[in-house]
Amino acid sequence: MPKSIMVDPRKVRKATQVKVGAIPVNQYKKTVKQEIKDNKDLSAGRCLRIYRDMVLIREFESMLDSIKKTQKYGDVSYMHAGPAHLSLGQEAAAVGECIHLGVEDHIWGSHRSHGEVIAKGLRAVEDLQGAELEAVMTSFWDGRVLKTVETHEPDWEGLKVGVRNAFKTTEAEERGVDFLIYGLLAEIFARETGFNKGLGGSMHVFFTPFGIYPNNAIVGGSADIATGSALFKKCQQQPGISVANIGDASSGCGPVWEALGFASMAQFKKLWDGAYRGGLPMLFNFMNNFYGMGGQPIGETMGYDFISRIGSGVNPENMHAETVDGNNPLAVAEAYKRKKAILLKGDGPVLLDVQCYRQTGHSPSDQSSYREREEIEMWRKADCIVEFGEKLIAAGVAKQADLDAIKAYAERKITKAAKLATDQAISPYLKLTADAGVAPIMFSNRIDEDLPGIREGDVLMPMEECPRVKLIAKKSRKGIAENGKVLKGNKAVTFGEAIFESVLHHFYHDSRLVAYGEENRDWGGAFAVYQGLTECLPYHRLFNSPISEAAIVGTGVGYALEGGRALVELMYCDFLGRAGDEVFNQMAKWQAMSGGFCQMPMVMRVSVGSKYGAQHSQDWTTLCAHIPGLKVVFPATPYDAKGMIATALSGSDPVIFFESQRLYGQTETIHPEGVPKEYYRIPLGEPNMVKEGSDLTLLTFGATLYRAQEAVAILEKEHGVSVELIDGRSLVPFNYDMLVESVKKTGKLILSSDACERGSFLHTIAGNVTQMAFDYLDAPPAVVGAQNWIVPAYEQEDDFFPQPHWIVDAYHTQIKPLAGYTPVSDRGVEALMAEKRFGIC
Amino acid sequence: MQEIIMPQMGQSVEEAEITQWLKQEGDSVAEGEPIFTIQTDKAEIECESTATGVLRKILVPEEVEVPVLTVVALVGAADEDLPDLAQYAVGTESTPAASPAPTPASEAAAPETAPAPEAAPAAPSEAPVPSAGKGFASPRARAAGKRLDIDARALPGSGPGGRVLEEDVLAYHEAQESVPSTPSARRMAKMEGVDLTAVPASGPRGHVLKEDVRQALASGPAAAAQAPLPEASGEGKVIPLTPMRRIIAERMVQSKFSAPEFYITVEVDMKNAVAFRTSLPHFKPSFNDLVLRATARAIQDFPQVNARWLGDAVEELPDINIGFATALPEGLIVPVIKQIQKKSLQDINRETKELAGKAQAGKLTPEDYSGNTFTVSNLGAFGVDTFTAIINQPDSAILAVGQIKDRVVVIDGGMQIRPIMKLTLSSDHRVLDGAVSAQFMGRLKEILENADF
């Protein structure tokens, strides 16, 4: 907490009242005629455009509904097994939202976002038409999407409708419309020609050149990610706002609340400096169709009467919350116009409750058993497209024939897209093999050899003047003195300082970098790795987050997807569960789910604890290594930590950077050359040969390395077993060359880490080595992990975490009995099986 | 001084006995000149000198069996000094105790009192004693075993539960290598998994001989599982085994215990064959030749019969090489007619005569009696009507041929007298099924009865 905010008991204890102001509901009253007369943004042409956009969405969703239910749409026959969450009835909400959004405004959506993709896409096509649009379309996937709609049934006949032909489209725009509809539909049908090569699909499809960012099948998933996008706009002074389109029922999701809190942090308006001061340009758009799948937030599963009420719990501005009539596109557009102005002024965030109604099921298979037919009928009577059409006719903007022409136009457009996207020859699937398709895009593997530099105001003092830099300069770079004595952390550079040095370097050479997490500023993180950074960096580069692990990671994901470089921190590995979705589904997935279009330059530092018992001492590297899409590293020496975090911060992939709390004060005793003062990078995925040997290979990850060194001493001095010790350093990626070569030499392998033995990643390595070097093995690889218990108190930790003699025991009982040795623990097969039966081992 | 060695005659020959020295010490001898004759498992062969000079020293006397590649003589200049002859004493092997001890090759080579076999090199005293394996060996140990031709699973292991580790195999190998032993003893020990360090040595200077290994095997746990061998009663005449006798015994036992045999007998009316045989103007094939020819033709129609069992597969062989069993006073031998499918009846007739002659004269080379894919055994000449033969492995079948004898047969409802021959096929059921063997025999019968040679 910054020293500038005084917690004054006199103020704190004063009697007063919290005042919650009024939250507007459905205040929009204007008619089409009035709007056209008063509002320069709402011409007759614009109104016809709105109608066209809604009809296109309606036709698109109807086509999917028909294909899902009857495997037919017009002449097109097709079976689609995948998802199709349709927004029939909600078109006005989507189109109304996008009327005032430019390409620089970025929307992030949900599983039900086809409508928003079309609405935002049409708006972008209109805005970009001309050279810009052509450049986007011809460069995207080397022009393949465009070529498909150009080569087959090119139909660029524009619309010309309305009284006095108030709405006309050009050929250039029509090309864009076809590009958009086809790219979206091919993606829904999982085709290589889709916007995301078919790797996103219906619930995830997106197209960033039009400002359409990932849609998320995890309900509410976009809330914190979009907040990260808004954070990027603020920190990098980018134009536009960020919008999270999430459902009403997602208001029950923890990460959504975390996002609301994160986006509303007082520091943006009170502590951040200069141009950076002001609220995030973030708009939470609740698409309120009154249902989850079947549950009803209002009246059943939540306590509020209006979603907009949430705003009053978040900040004094009530988040400028408002409930608007999502059945009327003009009401939504009007709200957006006002809210966008608030956001651009720096008074965000904003919460909008856009009331609408989903006329069909949650998905086409839904029987709507949870609602009365009568209710659906009432909403059908108030259908937003019919209603708006009537208003256009009433306002004298259009005749019925114009509306019919628009409907015919929509059918033509959607039929073409449906024909092309279901044709296997025109729209093939991406070939997925071991080395083609998804495999090469799981990671982007870019390294910025040269960092881009920083901007004015990104740092507060020259790097040399940083007090901590001066302090470290006095220390030995090596952990072992000339006389062989091991130096303590007060005399030599520590693990924590080594990380600090690389992070500092990046802060002084890469303006894209921001770091945040709990107690990151002032305190420097719970383990003071960032100590000294506060003096060097302004708020917009280093700040304290709320205790919101999901939002910490989720915002990092959004920040990185926007092109920033996020360095976020989880105080303890044990808190990873709180950010489970953000780590496992978001951080890990979007590179591949974009079809390789996006990158995820994001580093999450996670400390592995000890001493604090069951919920503060767990090594969960294995959980992370299990998830495809994450790089998972666990350096154990200062030299490695400094070089590896530099690589992580220079790369384009999401890296989970584990650090053991046992090691923050560790000096460099493994690498004899010590920790170089200069900046350097160590490639991720290369294990380190700590010591060569001939009889046994011992592989460790993390702090276990130092206990393994003791085991080596016992084995070598007391039993004459020569041990080759390898520090794995990185779980994913992991280059097996050194390990396999070593096992070929020794024939014997023990693997050890502080992760619980059951399901440990060590077993994956053991299994792989068994495949790669079976004929060289002289014994089964022995895994020495932590017990499969809860972590006990500090005083009893030695019974829990691998100890030197456990490794010797494993050698004795599983590899080769040692003369005159009495094992301390029973690691025999029978004991193992008995414990497993009991669910322990 | 140049060494003359006992040559390797054919792959399976491990040891041979010099039946006669054609040159004596002091004789001069030229390279390529016959110098001694040997008796191998199956045949007597003349061996040529590989050096020119004076035969200075005969190291192996006649009628002593020595491993192949043993130095048997030294040839050099007349006045050259002889080297230390002790080094050549290794290969001599004593004959079984029941026969009189052979004359030692020379004084120098006289066996010293065989020292008690050295105990296996003691493992470092504090190391746990490798426990008798349960037959488990690590992949690495097995790989080492394969490399060194050692069955790793047969060794005691020092891993947990007696698992055999690579080091156990290497230690065993080193120990075996360090035991003074003859090459044939080492080969046998390896094949049979006998630990040489535990075999009492009876050879000169503590060398383990093949006989020692054999005895260790007989007294070892493996032998115990079989029926105990009787002791000599002392009343009868004990006939030491000739190499040929021993080989026959080993092969037949192996065949009988590995191949599940079944038997099919057919009667063949040889009327037309008899007529055919006498009708030929230029030569007169034997009935056996006719059977060989017919068999070759039948095999061409049923190539499954011309196959061998590989353990995990069956290999059908392209060439038909038919062996025909030939009785000799000291046992039997099976010369082979190679690629018989390419040969005319006249060729077959000539070749059988040639080979039979060589066999009787003991002049067959190993090439002559190896490579068989099928065997015919004919005991007709001994007045045998019908019999079953044991398969001559690696063949998968053997044809037993009985005599041709006039018998009463019923033809078209009437009794007739016809020359009848009974043929019995023994088939290895792993390779051949009853139906195939039956069809093969049917075809053979058809060829013979139609004299369709």
Ligand SMILES: Cc1ncc(C[n+]2csc(CCOP(=O)(O)OP(=O)(O)O)c2C)c(N)n1
């Ligand atoms: C975290 C998570 N929980 C549950 C689901 C399953 N699910 C998919 S859609 C849905 C209902 C979402 O309702 P809402 O947020 O109102 O969006 P809507 O479907 O109404 O657009 C549920 C429960 C999910 N996808 N993600």
Ligand SMILES: [Mg+2]
């Ligand atoms: Mg909903």
